[in-house]
Amino acid sequence: MAYSKKELNEIQHEKGSWEKTSLKEELEEKGEWKKDFSTSSGLPVERIYTPIDLEKASWDYNERLGFPGQYPYTRGIDADMYRAQLFRMMQYGGFGTGKTTNERYKYLLAQGLNEISVAMDLPTQIGYDSDNPLANGEVGKQGIAIDSLLDVEGMFEGIPLDKVHIATTANAIGPIFLAWMLAVAEEQGVPAEKLRLNLQNDVLKEFVARGTFILPAEASVKLSCDVVEYCVKNRLDNILPINYCEYHMREAGADVVQGLAFCLANAVAYMNELTRRGIGVDDFPSPWINAVAGLDLFEEICKYRAFRRLWSKMMKERFGATNPRVMALSFRGGSQGSAYTAQQPLNNIVRGTITALVQILGGAQVVEAHSYDEALATPSAESVRVAVRTVQILAHETGIINTTDPLGGSYYIEALTDKIEGKIIKLFEQVEARGGAIKAIESGFISQQIGMSAYKWLKAIESGEKVVVGVNMYKVDEPLSIKIFKVDPALEEKQIERLKKLKAGRDNHKVKNTLKGLKEAVADGVNLVPPILAAVKSYATIGEICGVLREVFGEYQEKV
Amino acid sequence: MMSKERPIRVLIAKPGMDGHDRGAKTLVLALRDEGMEVVYTGLRQTPESIARTAVQEGVDVVGLSCLSGSHNYLFPRVVELLLEKGMSGVLVIGGGIIPEDDIPYLKQKGMEAVFGPGSSTKDIAGFIREKVKRD
Numbered sequence: 148m149a150y151s152k153k154e155l156n157e158i159q160h161e162k163g164s165w166e167k168t169s170l171k172e173e174l175e176e177k178g179e180w181k182k183d184f185s186t187s188s189g190l191p192v193e194r195i196y197t198p199i200d201l202e203k204a205s206w207d208y209n210e211r212l213g214f215p216g217q218y219p220y221t222r223g224i225d226a227d228m229y230r231a232q233l234f235r236m237m238q239y240g241g242f243g244t245g246k247t248t249n250e251r252y253k254y255l256l257a258q259g260l261n262e263i264s265v266a267m268d269l270p271t272q273i274g275y276d277s278d279n280p281l282a283n284g285e286v287g288k289q290g291i292a293i294d295s296l297l298d299v300e301g302m303f304e305g306i307p308l309d310k311v312h313i314a315t316t317a318n319a320i321g322p323i324f325l326a327w328m329l330a331v332a333e334e335q336g337v338p339a340e341k342l343r344l345n346l347q348n349d350v351l352k353e354f355v356a357r358g359t360f361i362l363p364a365e366a367s368v369k370l371s372c373d374v375v376e377y378c379v380k381n382r383l384d385n386i387l388p389i390n391y392c393e394y395h396m397r398e399a400g401a402d403v404v405q406g407l408a409f410c411l412a413n414a415v416a417y418m419n420e421l422t423r424r425g426i427g428v429d430d431f432p433s434p435w436i437n438a439v440a441g442l443d444l445f446e447e448i449c450k451y452r453a454f455r456r457l458w459s460k461m462m463k464e465r466f467g468a469t470n471p472r473v474m475a476l477s478f479r480g481g482s483q484g485s486a487y488t489a490q491q492p493l494n495n496i497v498r499g500t501i502t503a504l505v506q507i508l509g510g511a512q513v514v515e516a517h518s519y520d521e522a523l524a525t526p527s528a529e530s531v532r533v534a535v536r537t538v539q540i541l542a543h544e545t546g547i548i549n550t551t552d553p554l555g556g557s558y559y560i561e562a563l564t565d566k567i568e569g570k571i572i573k574l575f576e577q578v579e580a581r582g583g584a585i586k587a588i589e590s591g592f593i594s595q596q597i598g599m600s601a602y603k604w605l606k607a608i609e610s611g612e613k614v615v616v617g618v619n620m621y622k623v624d625e626p627l628s629i630k631i632f633k634v635d636p637a638l639e640e641k642q643i644e645r646l647k648k649l650k651a652g653r654d655n656h657k658v659k660n661t662l663k664g665l666k667e668a669v670a671d672g673v674n675l676v677p678p679i680l681a682a683v684k685s686y687a688t689i690g691e692i693c694g695v696l697r698e699v700f701g702e703y704q705e706k707v
Numbered sequence: 708m709m710s711k712e713r714p715i716r717v718l719i720a721k722p723g724m725d726g727h728d729r730g731a732k733t734l735v736l737a738l739r740d741e742g743m744e745v746v747y748t749g750l751r752q753t754p755e756s757i758a759r760t761a762v763q764e765g766v767d768v769v770g771l772s773c774l775s776g777s778h779n780y781l782f783p784r785v786v787e788l789l790l791e792k793g794m795s796g797v798l799v800i801g802g803g804i805i806p807e808d809d810i811p812y813l814k815q816k817g818m819e820a821v822f823g824p825g826s827s828t829k830d831i832a833g834f835i836r837e838k839v840k841r842d
Contacts, residue, residue, distance in 0.1 A: 269724035269775055273751075281753065284780030285724050358726015358750045399729050485729070489804075489824040522824050524806055525776065598732050605733045609827055618825040631806045634776065707749035 149208070150198050158197055170194075183612070187443035188402035190566055196558035204565055211456070211561070215510075215551045216475075218463070219456040221564070222552035223510040224475040229548035234507065234514045235312060236538050237262035237479070241291040242525050243638040244645070245301020248291040252306060254528060258535045262312035262345075262513060265302070265324075266290030272359040274320055274693025277642045286639035289525070294646045294688045299327040300334065309337045314345035314390075314479070314513075319361040321348035321374045322676050323692055325388070326683040344386040345479070345513075347437065348374050351413040351584055352392045354703065355593045356399035361693060364585050366700040370675060372420045377676040379430055389417060390479065392437040396593075398485050400601020403441070403450050404567065408574035409593050410436065411457075412584035418466065419583075429470035434458065435512075436476060440505035441483040442498060446567070449560060451478055451509030452552070453568035479513035480506030487522040491617040492629055495519035496533060503538050507547055508554055514538050520629055527632035591706055646688065653686040661685040662695055669699045715839050717768040720748040720757040722785060725775035730802055730824075734770065737828035743835070754781060758788035761797060767839045773803040783816035790817070798838050802826065 150158070184192050193200070213219060216226030225231060238255050240263065241248040252263050267290040270282035276294050277286045286292045291302060303313075308331070317324030325346060332342045350367040353360045360367065371389060378388040393401075393410040401409065414434075421431060436454065441447050459474040468474055482502035487495045499516035506514045516537040518526035526534070542548060554560045581587045588594075607613040614620050661682040668678040682692050719735050721728055728750060735747045746764050748757060761769050769789065771782050782801050789797055801813060802822040810821050819838060822831055 269726075273724055275724075281724065281751075284777035285775060288776035289725075353726070356726075358728060359724075398727075400733070523804060598736075601729050602733050602736045605737065605828065609829060615825070619827075627807055631808065633806070636779075705749045705751075707747055 150202060155199060155202055159199055162195075162197060162199065186403070186446040186563075187441060188404050188446060190404075190446070190563070190570070192559075192563075196562055198558060200558055200562045204562070206561065206565075211565070212555055218471065218474060219459045220475050221452050221456040222555050224455065224477060224512070228510065228551040229507075229542075230551075233542055233548065234512055235262045236260050236535065236542075237264055237312075237314065237513045237515045238531055238535060239264040239266050239316075239481070239515065240526070240531065241266040241302070242268075242289075242634045243287040244292060244642055245298040245304075247287075247638065248302045249304050249306070251528070252302070255531065255535070256306070256311065258532055259539060260535060262314060264314035264316065264345075264515075266316065268292045269359070271689060272316070272318070272320060274323075274361050274689055274696070276688050276690030277639070277646050279690060284639075286642050287634050292638075292642045293327070294642070294690070295649055295686050296327055296330050296683050297645070297649055297686060299331050303331055303335070307337075308332050308335055309341040309343070312343045312345060314347070316347045318347055318350045318353050318357075319359055319367060319370075320689065320693070321346055321350065321389075322370050322377075322679050323683065323689060325374050325377070325386075325676060326680040329680055330684050339381070339383055340385060342383070342385055345390060345435070346374060346386070346388055347392065348389045349392045349413060349417075349437070351416060351588060352395050352410070354588045354705075355409070355597060356395040356401075358705075360703045360705075362696060362700045363703045364588060366696075367703070368416060368420055368585065370696075372417060372424065373674045373676050375417070375421060375432055376424055376426065376674055379426055379432060387435050388432050390435045390437045391417075394437045394439045394481060396597055397439040397441065397483060399597050400485075400604060401597045402600050403443075403446055404570040404574055405596055405600060406439070407450060407454050407567075408571045408578065409584070409597075411454075411461075411571065411575050412578040412587065415579075416584040422466075428462070428466040428468045429473060431468075431473045433472055434462075434476045435479060437479050437481070438511075439483045440480045440502040440509070440511075442486050442501055444501060444505060445554075445560060445563060447502075447505040448509045448554060449564040449567050451480075451506075451511065452555075452560075453564045453571065455510070456564075457568050457571060477513075478506070478509065478511040479515075480509070480511040481515040482517035484517055484521055487517060487519070488615060488617050489522040491623060492519050492523060492627070494617055495521070496537065499534055499537050500541070503541055504547070507541055508552075510552060520631065523627075523629075524631045525634060527630060530629075530632075589706075649686060650688075657685040658682070658687045658691070661687055662691055665692065665695050666699060669696075715743045715768065715835060716764060716766040717743050717745045717770060717835070718748065718757070718761050718764055718766040719745060719770045719772065720752050720760070720785075721750050721772055722752050722754055722757055722781040723773055723775060723777050724751055725773050725777070725803075726750055727774040727803075728772070730774075731770075731772040734772075734802070734828060734831065738832060738835075741828075741832040743832070754784040754788050757785050758792055758794075761789060761794060762792050766797060768798045768800065768835055771799065771801045771803075773801070773805075776804065778803060778805055779809055779812065782813055782818055786817035798835065800831070800834070
């Protein structure tokens with residue numbers, strides 16, 4: 148940090164005498180009230196950081212930080228960050244049918260949001276129609292039930308798709324969701340190039356967290372990359388065809404280092420496949436990471452900074468990128484749901500505030516606080532509004548957006564950023580040594596690592612070593628004071644009725660043909676987005692489309 | 708001579724389509740640490756397959772985990788099938804995101820207890836020991 152040797156010696160000298168006097172006296176008098184002051188990932192934290200810590204690592208400002216909007220992007224991906232453009236405010240939502248979901252979206256947009264992330268029910272996410280016996284009890288829970296384009300039309304009625312950003316957790320069904328959106332945009336008269344869509348489409352993480360896989364890993368990666376290839380080749384620049392996810396692995400128990408190391412390994416697996424298909428690195432889609440924001444404020448903020456730097460270096464040095472667009476990593480953040488407690492749920496408003504703060508100080512492009520009732524049920528209209536307001540208050544009332552990367556240059560922040568970066572690289576290399584993400588998933592390595600961390604965390608809470616307010620300390624024994632939102636169970640019947648009607652009323656000959664076309668396309672080994680789009684437009688259902696895919700590719704068998 | 712008491716056998720199962728298995732998997736480890744023999748089904752089990760496994764494994768306890776909101780259908784269905792298979796003595800407990808209001812209904816349908824987020828695994832293990840011993 149450009150301190151002269153003399154200055155550093157002076158600091159070292161002062162530190163030494165502080166340790167021998169003030170510190171020593173205080174420790175002798177009071178001691179410390181806890182043994183362990185490490186981060187949530189178990190990284191040790193010193194009691195004080197000084198220029199010496201950075202100098203030890205021959206820390207160079209221009210090399211490690213530079214300026215926002217420039218390589219290595221540690222301080223942010225845009226030159227003027229939130230002064231030029233505020234982060235987008237997003238909420239994840241949807242339940243029941245197209246109609247009930249449409250009403251919720253209009254309500255959310257009226258609260259000032261500019262992005263909506265479509266929550267789908269589980270049958271939709273794993274490719275079953277609402278009338279499948281396996282879907283019994285699941286229809287419209289956790290998200291909207293989408294059987295066909297008809298439901299997507301209902302969901303976006305009166306919502307201008309060239310203005311509102313739409314995101315989604317479609318993973319195993321990535322190409323189908325893309326097809327639905329292309330079809331519904333066409334109906335709205337919105338050209339595909341203007342569609343603002345952010346597809347999650349990261350199916351690899353589903354095998355180790357969240358669990359909405361359908362096909363075996365290789366076939367799943369093929370489908371995800373078909374989506375990316377289709378968008379790149381058709382120059383659909385407003386569609387982000389893939390978001391690499393750290394988020395769900397963290398929710399499954401991964402620590403900060405594991406989450407990003409495994410996320411990176413997954414990203415590399417997709418990018419290797421894109422390279423194999425002849426897509427040049429400089430034409431890759433703009434990189435996005437879906438990253439959780441946990442409660443360990445500084446560790447989480449450093450994670451965002453470390454990963455931006457690590458990413459840009461990897462793209463440049465490993466993939467040989469020259470296009471800054473593919474080196475600048477965008478983040479969509481979100482509160483860590485597993486940090487929310489079912490006990491004393493209003494306390495989660497505070498947790499939402501802290502986790503949103505993490506995202507903003509970390510330099511995220513999309514910010515979301517979760518609703519306080521998330522550990523109990525699908526959020527109510529009231530609790531979602533509090534979550535939206537939380538982010539709005541941080542954006543407009545606190546002044547934290549006035550300057551870029553306000554924590555940059557803090558001795559602690561920089562030392563921790565460096566440490567996290569190094570740890571991620573090390574674990575990522577371990578995955579590489581095991582043959583990369585797909586092999587490490589199939590061998591169970593990644594699941595085991597995540598499972599072990601989850602168990603360690605649980606034990607730390609149960610032993611009282613980690614305090615969770617309201618759960619293992621400061622408990623109260625009183626009835627729940629908030630109203631819980633419930634999805635009307637009658638919506639399942641309604642949805643099944645709607646599906647029956649659709650099947651009776653559509654051109655079934657056309658459906659048969661498009662499904663046949665899809666099967667042939669698989670045999671030909673071509674990109675599957677066009678035949679899926681044709682099937683979707685003929686109102687083939689998700690169960691029918693995925694039925695073809697299951698038949699030809701087989702299904703993934705979870706190792707237990 | 709060692710008098711060996713047979714360890715309590717537990718089946719932890721994920722009925723339905725919910726893929727959130729953190730709670731289920733950590734409970735498997737915790738109950739094993741408590742000296743129980745624990746079988747885990749993996750994701751996406753039907754009530755039928757869970758009941759079948761419970762019979763095959765001869766378990767004393769079936770623990771069901773669901774975070775998707777479909778517990779009111781799935782949990783009672785498992786109990787029903789266990790009864791059909793003559794496993795009336797098996798202790799059935801549940802966990803996940805289960806609203807307080809649903810618990811009386813689930814208990815009426817034969818669930819012995821529901822353990823929500825933040826439940827201590829020691830308490831769960833204690834509950835199991837108490838119930839299995841008494842019955």
